[in-house]
Amino acid sequence: MFFDKCQPLTLSASDGQNITVRIEINPRAKRLILRLDEANREAVAVAPSKRHLKAAAQFATDRRDWIAARLAQLPQQTGLVEGALFNLRGAPCEITLEGPGRRASLAPGPPQQLSLPGDPETVSRRAARYLKKAAREDLADAVERHCATLGVAARKVSVKDTRSRWGSCTSDGGLAFSWRLIMAPHSVLDYVAAHECAHLLEMNHSPRFWAHVARCCPDWKKERDWLRRHGRALHAVTV
Template sequence: MAYNNGQTMTLKAPNGSRVVVRFEVNSKARRLILRLDERRREAVAVAPTNRQIKDAAAFAAERVEWISTRLQHLPDLVSFEESEIISFRGEPCQVTANGEGRLAKMWPGDPKLLSVPGDPETLPLRVTRYLKKQAKADLTRAVKRHSATLGVEFSGISVKDTRSRWGSCTSDGHLSFSWRLIMAPPKVLEYVAAHECAHLLEMNHSPKFWAHVARCVPDWKRQRAWLRANGAGLQSAGE
């Protein structure tokens, strides 16, 4: 059967579970890539060209047991609903639509309370909007600090809901980040900001690049390890 970009196929794992695989074409990919979409609970097979989607399908089929095992061990989905406990800057925070006024506000406590007054039906959207705003502010401060340390300039900063990477740097100096970093401990966000600032000097991952990162965040290895171990949890929160 022929598949196209954006289409899915369903595979049966040895344990009897069914695994959904979605196909994506990315001209920047240098090889076939298989990754997980934590929020959709499916695998993504990435091919460099449309002609290689057939190869991507075979690649996924060969690894269906691995996909099934990884999906079964994903963290539970966390919704931004009333009374839900989410993570904010690495600390637990309870969501509520109750509160005075119209603006979202963070209240101290154990856990902290994120009050987002308004229609309960749109609560998840408004929580996401608040988190994106805080992420943009924290990342902007971090980028300004690290770019000053490295003596580089950036052309702009944006926050997105990326699924395959936490940050990126374009050749013209524009930096993009996942807004979900606001849910991680601040040092982790600092590491990702430093990582992308270092790319303004080195568009690679050479020893020189990591030396630049270390100038900004000396314990970057620890922060990278945290993100690798807990990144799926960040991706499993919200929509």
């Protein structure tokens, strides 16, 4: 998808809060669009063409108090640094630089202790590497199990840092997931894996699709609701 980025705007809400609005041109857009970029804590105003730039800027300006209110509702960001607390498989986990040996290790809690001996300046990168590897392993296991239930096969399983979707399925059988699912309860990760495996049979969200999901994950509605309520907190963990 093509995006033409323009100079961002800085607006002041009625409560005095300064907010940043990024202006983008997307020829595929049918109208002016205003959305939140939760990772960067800013708003994005999308215009269909250059001649709509002023309208997009005014569109965002007229809604600056709405933007400020929505940004204020976002969970507090947590960095993957020494002493940080975050959730791993749905349970509290603390990052420490102390531990046996020189390799990353996980000790039971509460809270769990993710030991990452080494340079404090690289702890965030090493923590992310550990979590992505754990996510890939958990998701691969879940996909294998659900594929066996449905009688299908996935061509490839990968993890990414996606923002708009927790998982995706391509027409040639490739499955991709957000590595941040490793921070959710395992049952939630399992549901997302079941969801994408079901797409190997139905590339839609028809009743037949949801019947396949239910075969793999009978409580899928509960797990989907958890993601809707807590998904923002997973994206609030920064690397």
